[in-house]
Amino acid sequence: MEPSDPKKEIAGRLFDSGSSRFQPGTIRCLGDRVLAFDADGNQTVSAPLGSVQIDPPVRGMPWRVRFPNGQAFESNGPTGFDMLFGREAGRVKRFHGLTPMRWTALILASLALPFVLWFGYPIAADNVARAVPVSLDRSIGQSTFRELDGAVFDKSELPSARKAKMRAIFTEILRASDLAPGRARLVFRKSDYFGANAFALPDGTVVMLDDLVALAESDDEIAGVLAHEVAHIRERHSMRQVVRAAGISVLALLILGDGSSFAEEIAAMGAGIVQFSYNREFETEADLASAQIMRKLGRDPNAMIALLRRVYKDCGESCEETSILSTHPGLRDRLETVSGGE
Amino acid sequence: MDGSMQSAAQEERRLPFSFSGTGKDYFGICLRTFLLAMVTLGIYDAWGTVERRRYLLGHTQLDGHGFDYHAKPWVILLARLIVVAAIIDINIFARIWPKEVALGAALGMFVLLPWLINSAWRFTLRNMSYRNLRFDFKGNYFQALWYFVLLPFLAVFALGLASPLVTRAQAQYVARHMKYGDAPFSLEMTVGGMYRVLLVAIPLLVLIGAVIGGVLGALYGSEIAALTDRPEALGELFGGLIMVVYLLMLPAFVLAAMSYRAALRNAVLCGAVLDGRHKFEGTLRPWRYGLFVLGSWIVAVLSLGFAVPWAVVRIRRYQMDHTVMIAQGDLDDFKGRERDAGDAVGAETGVMEGIVGGAF
Structure with missing residues (x-):
């Protein structure tokens, strides 16, 4: 037919x-x-x-x-x-299928991608973080504080006069930092686990530990640290870190979704290194803000570094230098940051 | 025609599996899909995944026919987005209520795991075909709960001695719910056989332990002995120890695990029966297979990952060269109909969690 x-x-x-x-x-x-x-x-x-x-x-x-x-x-x-x-x-x-032309374009695009991500990703992630309501920072911070308070914090043993003095400095810093008065509070604790340290939690709680206060030789040293922690809160570093870390895990998961466990190991290591770099970026931002506040108050912006040197006196050269595996920049770089390169 | 079919029905035929893919072709596919996945921030990987699986299954041949894979990329993409969204949500909530979320996640995993396992197997098998006829998997939630959650939990109390029994029970559960068309698989494995599988790995582990102990002793013997006086010296030793662990322990672990897997694969294949008459045979030699895989992966690592496709192809060809189907007559008479592959969320969670690692 x-x-x-x-x-x-x-x-x-x-x-x-x-x-x-x-x-x-x-x-x-x-x-x-x-x-x-x-x-x-x-x-x-x-x-x-x-x-x-x-x-x-x-x-x-x-x-x-x-x-x-x-x-x-x-x-x-x-x-x-x-x-x-x-x-x-x-x-x-x-x-x-791909023609040689398209192969070339694809390889070039892939080579450009790391740079686009390196510079573009933090901006994109920060925009996402900005859209997150502050109340979420508050819930996270309160819950973290409850956890720590029950587990590794003890009552502060500082004399109340010393605490009162530091509270006065803290109020002074808050005023100079343009942070809403209710947004941050100062608490004193003692911790054998953390030793000489101070933290800022995302809800605005600044925790000052006794061992750090004991090492301080002047009010300016304490003030510098408090200003640094207040800057972390003002810039919402915790939330920005959370969003950036989440985004990186998602990207790694998607790009290497079906990858072997070997590829996943490498990706996890890479993601870790990138997150360290973000952490250092935030520390530098907080150091800069601290120096600015300190100058506004007529205090010595470099004092904080002197205190940190005392904290890390056993660590020597490895704490002076910045490495890709450190969460904070090296002390030499931090001194340069707070002194404004003077 | 009728006469030849009669004789064919009684004839026992050894049908070797084979793999005809090449490292070069697979490298091209992997490179292209990887680069496309990068520039599309991972979205293309759903298509890449399907392409890679189709290549690997398509070149896996039996009796002159390749296997095929039919999953729709957008289904996989959707499933991945759901899994990723769930992970993000869980991470955010975990920062607000760490204890509650940890408890909830553990409980959720307990409840969800059987479903994940069943739907992962169902998605993988229903999307696989041979000679235009699909495989199938019909799981049972409570059986999966028993074999994959409760039984391993109970086996913990036997300090690992019962683990071959658990593995056997799990393999039997999967095989007995698997089908080619409407034809069921079955799996008979003896308890003694399972312990023999475990025995493959034990002398190897002992040998490896001895070698590593020897090397550590030779290199760091005096330092380790001095630790009792000066425990703080452990820090200085750490770098060297980590290097030894990576250079020796990891390969040794791969060798032992792959030998064990080869022996297990043989045992599973030799015990499997399709439709009550077609048998299978696994002829991998465990230690040699372990060395083969180890060698391939060492090259893959040294090549900074560029040789991974080559290694995958090489290992797959080696596996298939040691897999035989002992068919009774021809393979014309399987019947079945196409079924909905179910949702891919379970399958993709399964892939991400490594649940369906060894699926074909």
């Missing part, structure tokens, strides 16, 4: 629907229909071209098409595929 055009007829294997049976067969296009014939020349399928599912060919394997009734046809060699499904085949191939 149909005029058989041998050039447009392709031999291959015709697979049954709903069974593992197959037989030699042929397919051909007639108008915009695809027809399949079994070995005896009987037509088994007639389907519109648009309803035939053309799987992108797997390199080195026969190409395969599937008909809406569940039958499938496969054949070797690319020529038959192109001949039958000229335009459709082009679409499938365009999507799954």
Whole structure:
């Protein structure tokens, strides 16, 4: 009946629907229909071209098409595929194959990506962090403080006169820092676990530990540290760090989603190193802000570093220098930051 | 035709599996999909995943036919986005209510794990076909809960001695709920056989332990002995210790784990029966396979990851060269119909958590 055009007829294997049976067969296009014939020349399928599912060919394997009734046809060699499904085949191939030109573009884009991410990602993440309501910072900070207070903090043993003096300095700093008065509070604790240290929690709690106060030799040293912690709160460093870290994990997960465990290890290490760098960036930001506040109050912005040197006196050169694995910049760099390069 | 089919039905045929993919082709696919995934911030990886699986399965051949993989990339993408969104939510809530979230996550995992395992297997198998006929998996929530959550938990009290029994029970659960078309698989493994599998790894572990102990002793013997007087010296030793651990322990662990896996794979294949008559055979030699995998991965690491596709192809070819189906007659008579593959969320969570690591 149909005029058989041998050039447009392709031999291959015709697979049954709903069974593992197959037989030699042929397919051909007639108008915009695809027809399949079994070995005896009987037509088994007639389907519109648009309803035939053309799987992108797997390199080195026969190409395969599937008909809406569940039958499938496969054949070797690319020529038959192109001949039958000229335009459709082009679409499938365009999507799954790359010309040398596109390879070049792709490699260049991939090489540019790290730079785009390096500079663009922190800005994007900070914008996300800005959209997070401050009440979330508060909940996180309060919960962290409750955890720490029950586990590693003891009551402060400082004399109340000393505490009162520091509270006065804190109020002074808050006024100079443009932070809303209710947004931060100062608490005193003692901790054998953390030793000489001070923290800012995202809800605005600044925790001053006894051992650090004991090492301080002047009010300016204490003031510098308090100003640094207040800056962390004002700049919402905790939340920004959380958002940046979450985004990086998501990116690593998506890009290496199906990767081997080896790739995941490498990605985790890389993500860690990037997060250290963000942490150092925030520390530098807080140091700068601290120096600014201290100058406004007529205090010595460098005093804080002298206190830190006393805290890390056993650590020596490794605390002076910045490394890619440190959470804080080296003390030498920090001194340069607070002194404003003078 | 009828006469030949009659004789074919009685004839026992050894059908070796083979893998015809090449490192070069697979490298091209991996590089392109990886780069595209990077510039699309991971979105393309759903398409890349399907392409890689289709390549690996397509070149896995049995009796002149390759396998096929039919998952829709956008389904995988959607599933990944849901998983990622869930991870972000959990992380945010964990910062506000750490204890409650930790408890909730543990409980949730307990409740969800059987479902995850079942849907991961279902998604993987229902999207796999051979000769235009799909595989299938019909799990049972409570059985999965028993075999994958409660039983391993109870086995902890046996201090690892019962772990071959747990592995056996899990493999049997999966095999017995697996189908090719409508034809069921079954799996018989003896308890003794399972312990023999474990025995493959033990002498190796002892040997490795001895070698590592020897090297540590030779290099750091005096320093370690001095630790009793000066415990603070541990810090100075740490760098060297970590290096020894990475250079020796990791390869040793890979060697032992892969040998164990090869022996287990043999045991599973030799116990598996399809449709009550077709049998399988695994002929991997555990230690040699362990060395083969180890060598491949060392090259992959030294090449900074560029040889990973080459290693994957090489290992897969080695596995398939040691896999045989012992068919009774031809493979024409399997029946079945296409089924909905179910949602991919479980499957993608499973992939991310490494639950379906060894799936075909």
